[in-house]
Amino acid sequence: MTMQHRLISSPLQGFTTFRFRNAFHQFFDGMDIFYAPYIRFNGKMEIKSVYQRDLLAKNNTGLTIIPQVMTCSADEFIFAANYVLSLGYKELNWNLGCPYPMVTNRGMGSGLIANPDKIDRILDRVHTATDIIVSMKMRMGYDHRDEILGAFPILEKYPIKSIGIHARIGKQLYKGGVDLEGFQQCIDNTSQKLYFNGDITTVTRFEEMTNRFPSIDHWMLGRGLIADPFLPSMIKNKTHDYPENRIEVFSKYHDTLFTAFEQKLTGEKAVIRKMLSYWEYFATTFPNAKREIKKLTKVKTFEDYDEAVKRVLDCEVEMA
Ligand SMILES: Cc1cc2nc3c(=O)[nH]c(=O)nc-3n(C[C@H](O)[C@H](O)[C@H](O)COP(=O)(O)O)c2cc1C
CATH class of the missing domain: 1.10.1200 (Non-ribosomal Peptide Synthetase Peptidyl Carrier Protein; Chain A)
Incomplete structure (x- = not known):
């Protein structure tokens, strides 16, 4: 039996918000799930209205949405979890990928990967306090790709639904290629469900990645989806050709x-x-x-x- 590949819209703050998602959904298909861009707290325990609008059911008709939070505070995480639960969502994705120094210097995003004890404390409190299903989105580290290997044993303790891995490290930002050996190392060192993310911009590239990582069946498309909204349906239809129109x-x-x-x-x-x-x-x-x-x-x-x-x-x- 051939594998059923699932495609996920990888969130881009300022791009993949509900207006984009709805326009995409009106004209294209092939995307199974959309991660919403992260909710972030700026010192105040409240969900900004711009994030609220992005998640309201009436703005997301017909779409499967998973909200995301970026924080290094258990209190904020729990607050966000209760908010999305109140909107009817069951899952909250945790961003441990953001590479920007403004974020990582505060111990958030990819700056948290090298701190397994803190990850442990946050996940422990979240799983004690709420019924939210937690999934994660990570890079492999901030300074080094082995940082994630130190986090994996902690993650094994929790019922994490999935870990989407952008196969770069934080200090690379978006430069250089994705580190495919590093991603293989992740596959070899965890029993968690992994999703692949990074630089899938063409059908050919998608095919190369599915051949290289035969155990992976979830693929996250970020910039490639914005660049080419035909990409998901071409991947699903296994064609390299655009429609005539x-x-x-x-x-x-x-x-x-x-x-x-x-x-x-x-x-x-x-x-x-x-x-x-x-x-x-x-x-x-x-x-x-x-x-x-x-x-x-x-x-x-x-x-x-x-x-x-x-x-x-x-x-x-x-x-x-
Ligand atoms: C402008 C911009 C905004 C982004 N915002 C988010 C975000 O809100 N949450 C997140 O997890 N990743 C965010 N990312 C990272 C992407 O989701 C994705 O992981 C990254 O671009 C690599 O995948 P790609 O090569 O398919 O684009 C952002 C990336 C860019 C370029």
Whole structure:
């Protein structure tokens, strides 16, 4: 029997929020689960309204969502767990992956991986105080890929549902390649259910990873999903070819995303800035339109933006 692969949307703060997820869901499929970007506390024991909106059932119709928290405090974790339980969620994903010094210097994100005692204390309190199902998302360490090996024995004590591993270390940020030997080392040193994450941006790459790690059946797509919303269905359909109406579908998807941000943000500049942050990723899948995309990044009004996008898409149609 062939393996059933599951695809998970790896969260990107500021990108994979509910407006993106809904636009994706309207035009594409292939994604089984969406991890929501992390909830973070800034000294106050409250869930900011921006996180609340992102998780409300009415904003996530038809989608399977798993909320995430980034914290090194058991109290905050329990508060977040009770909040998501009150919304009807059963699982909370714990972020031990974030690489940014602002976070890691405070002992959070990937800065927590090398501190198994603290992980132990937090998991102990969370499992005593709530019925939340805990899953984790980790890098392999902050300074060294072996840090995670020190955490595994602690994690074995708890009913962790899964550990998604972004196969880098924190201090790499996003540079360099993913460390596939390091990921193999993780497989060899834990009985936990592991998900693979990192640099899956094409069907070919997905196939390489499934061949290399035959025991893995959950795959997390982050930047690759934003760059190419066709990727999950192409992976699931085992095809390397885009549908014939690719540009037409992409165009409608783009317009839906644009309208969603136009309703949320104030001023043309803010909407354009937001859309251009997506175009940084989209650009990688429009190699024939490099010059047009460069022009697109300079527009200041909606009128110019619309025209520039049209030129990008026309260019791709002509080259197809
Ligand atoms: C702008 C940005 C924001 C991110 N926000 C989150 C986040 O909220 N939670 C999280 O677990 N990972 C976050 N990540 C990491 C991604 O989920 C993912 O692990 C990483 O990009 C590697 O996977 P990829 O190569 O498929 O993108 C973020 C990454 C980027 C680039």
